[in-house]
Amino acid sequence: MGIREALNSLxxxxxxxxxxxxxxxxxxxxxxxxxxxxxxxxxxxxxxxxKPIESSEYDDARVEIxxxxxxxxxxxxxxxxxxxxEYRFTWVILEDTDFEDLIGGVxxxxxxxxxxxLGDYLLCAIFRFEKGKPVYWVYHFxxxxxxxxxxxxxxxxxxxxxxxxxxxxxxDLPIEKEIAKWYPLWGIPL
Amino acid sequence: MVRWQxxxxxxVRMIGTMFLLALVYFIFIAVLAYIGIDSFLLLVIVMGAxxxxxxxxxxxxxxxxxxxxxxxxxxxHLYETLTRLCSIAGIPRPKLAIVxxxxxxxxxxxxxxxxxxVAVTTGLRSTLNQEEIEAVIAHELSHVKNRDVMxxxxxxxxxxxxxxxxxxxxSTSRISSGRGGKQNLWFIIxxxxxxxxxxxxxxxxxxxxxxxxxxxxxxxxxxxxxxxxASALMKIGGMIDRVPKEDLRKVEGMNAFFIIPAVSGSSIxxxxxxxxxxxxxxxxxxRIEKELAGRxx
Numbered sequence: 437m438g439i440r441e442a443l444n445s446l447x448x449x450x451x452x453x454x455x456x457x458x459x460x461x462x463x464x465x466x467x468x469x470x471x472x473x474x475x476x477x478x479x480x481x482x483x484x485x486x487k488p489i490e491s492s493e494y495d496d497a498r499v500e501i502x503x504x505x506x507x508x509x510x511x512x513x514x515x516x517x518x519x520x521x522e523y524r525f526t527w528v529i530l531e532d533t534d535f536e537d538l539i540g541g542v543x544x545x546x547x548x549x550x551x552x553x554l555g556d557y558l559l560c561a562i563f564r565f566e567k568g569k570p571v572y573w574v575y576h577f578x579x580x581x582x583x584x585x586x587x588x589x590x591x592x593x594x595x596x597x598x599x600x601x602x603x604x605x606x607x608d609l610p611i612e613k614e615i616a617k618w619y620p621l622w623g624i625p626l
Numbered sequence: 627m628v629r630w631q632x633x634x635x636x637x638v639r640m641i642g643t644m645f646l647l648a649l650v651y652f653i654f655i656a657v658l659a660y661i662g663i664d665s666f667l668l669l670v671i672v673m674g675a676x677x678x679x680x681x682x683x684x685x686x687x688x689x690x691x692x693x694x695x696x697x698x699x700x701x702x703h704l705y706e707t708l709t710r711l712c713s714i715a716g717i718p719r720p721k722l723a724i725v726x727x728x729x730x731x732x733x734x735x736x737x738x739x740x741x742x743x744v745a746v747t748t749g750l751r752s753t754l755n756q757e758e759i760e761a762v763i764a765h766e767l768s769h770v771k772n773r774d775v776m777x778x779x780x781x782x783x784x785x786x787x788x789x790x791x792x793x794x795x796x797s798t799s800r801i802s803s804g805r806g807g808k809q810n811l812w813f814i815i816x817x818x819x820x821x822x823x824x825x826x827x828x829x830x831x832x833x834x835x836x837x838x839x840x841x842x843x844x845x846x847x848x849x850x851x852x853x854x855x856a857s858a859l860m861k862i863g864g865m866i867d868r869v870p871k872e873d874l875r876k877v878e879g880m881n882a883f884f885i886i887p888a889v890s891g892s893s894i895x896x897x898x899x900x901x902x903x904x905x906x907x908x909x910x911x912x913r914i915e916k917e918l919a920g921r922x923x
Contacts (some may be wrong), residue, residue: 473916485875523875559878574874595869596857603909615865619874 453557457546459610460534463563463573464539465581466608472603476565481626482538483529484545485559488520497552501528501545508536508544512537519625525559529626546577563626571601571610572624581612584621593620633843640836644781647829651784657660658791661815672787679779684743687732691733693723693745704763708744711764714848717771718746722834730754731861734766742770751864758858761849768844774837781833785826792819834900842907843914850918852911859911864905 470476488494498518505516505528514532521527528545532538542561549558558577565571572585584601586594598618602611612618688695697707704722712719720736723745730750736742744766751759769775846852860866870877902910 458739487878521875523873562872567730576874591871593869593871595866597907598862598869599860599865599905600853600912602858602907603912605906606909615868618871619870619872619877 455546455550455558455577457543457550457577460543460546460561460575461539461582462609463575464536466582466605467535467563467565469605469608470565470571470601474567474571474601476567476571478532478535478538479564479566479570479626480512480535480538481531481564483527483624484503484542485521485525485527485562485621486549486554487557487559488524488526488555489557493552493554494557497539497554501509501548504544504548505530505541508541512541513594514538514541516541517542521625522623527625531597537595538617559620560621562624562626564624571597571625572621574618574621576612576617579612579617581610583612583615585618587620587622587624590622633706633839636836636839636843640840643829643833643836645780647833648726648824650826650829653785654788657818658815661812664773672783675786676779676783678739680776684737684775686808687733687735688723688743689744690727691741691745692727693725693816693875695721695723695743704746704759705764707760708767711760711767711848715764715767715844716773717767720767722746724748728752731841732762732766734769736770737776737779738773739770742775744770751862754858757849757851757854758861761845761851761855761858762862764845764848765841765855767848770836771844772840773900774841777837778830781824781830785823785830788819788822788826790906792816792823820904823913831900835902838901838909839910842911846911846914846918852918856908856911865904877909 467478470478477585485536489497491589502518507517512534514530514534514537516528519527520530523582530541532541542563544560545593546561549555557575561575562578563573563575565573572587573582574585575582584598584605586597586601604613701722701724708722711718717739720734720739720742721744723743725731725745726749727747728749729747730753732744732750733745734742734744746759746762750762754762788799842855843853845855849855901907
């Protein structure tokens with residue numbers, strides 16, 4: 437705990453943490469460990485999940501993101517699609533065989549959102565790894581930290597494996613310490 | 627009998643801790659002698675306490691936990707597991723006791739391998755599956771094999787003596803009339819004894835945590851499957867239950883982008899803990915799994 441945080445909690449000022457993109461790139465180092473320790477490979481897809489709102493800023497942001505992604509997809513050979521899920525959250529799903537480019541794409545989209553002052557509506561970014569079954573790393577923008585999510589089916593998760601992965605990736609990734617905050621996302625569209 | 631592969635790093639830390647502890651105790655006794663406390667009397671008291679604890683602590687402990695020693699006929703399955711593990715470990719088979727408690731737990735006691743008892747709670751049996759129970763029993767057997775009861779008893783004796791000296795020296799301004807000692811130094815005794823007690827307390831806790839890692843390692847080697855113990859630890863620690871099942875989008879939608887200030891895991895508590903955190907133990911077990919896998923090639 438930093439001095440500022442300690443002082444804040446002492447004074448009872450718990451300011452809302454802003455959406456934080458800094459730690460996003462840590463997933464790059466983690467992907468090496470995921471492969472060497474668990475033989476889990478990064479899939480070429482990642483997603484950004486956010487809450488759509490009715491505002492001109494949101495519409496602007498969405499148009500801008502689409503334009504930016506069009507440009508970058510021409511450069512890097514990546515592709516993207518935008519979908520809305522059953523919870524009425526919007527997903528930008530990126531596809532790129534180069535994992536670094538994929539992370540860059542996720543950063544680009546979230547950065548654009550933040551610049552439009554829509555950082556509060558960013559929910560999470562998700563990176564998929566796989567060895568048969570998918571293993572997800574969820575980056576929660578407000579927490580500024582990752583947590584693992586391994587669905588077994590539509591309503592159960594493999595927490596034992598999540599803990600094992602967490603134990604070996606603690607050095608590479610900023611992982612949310614409170615496991616009570618490891619909320620699952622059932623039916624991730626990637 | 628399996629080859630007991632050692633973790634060098636752990637051994638070094640353990641020896642280091644024991645050395646520091648011995649050093650603290652040595653300084654303590656030397657200073658007491660210098661001031662003029664009758665060390666002979668102290669030694670007699672301490673030795674008496676050692677013997678008492680050595681011979682009766684196991685029975686007292688079992689009694690205080692409400693453990694009931696069961697026969698082989700009552701618990702054929704658990705005894706079968708115990709017998710197999712003991713023959714792998716190369717130790718005589720301890721007795722088995724059951725504690726009627728819903729909290730999943732297990733412990734081992736006894737001054738030596740011949741007089742030891744391994745106890746499991748009824749909660750442990752209902753929470754864990756067969757393999758996980760085996761892993762927990764193997765962990766306890768490793769404590770028996772490593773003579774942990776004796777090691778920890780010895781390690782904490784002078785610490786306890788320091789605590790008593792501290793307590794007595796504040797209630798009575800002087801412990802006894804020193805024979806030709808440095809009377810003017812009496813006032814430092816409470817402070818000094820307290821310091822020794824605190825330092826040795828921390829060292830003993832560290833030692834205890836290392837012994838736990840060691841026993842985890844023993845369990846992993848005895849069962850050959852470190853993941854069994856990891857899985858048992860997660861269940862015992864209640865970690866699985868704390869992982870939420872509710873969807874993030876649902877939760878965030880309801881609370882309109884809530885955020886809870888994250889204040890978690892204070893490291894000061896880790897200094898006082900007798901056991902390492904479940905997370906640390908799982909990480910260590912995963913490393914052992916890698917080792918075991920590597921040896922097979």
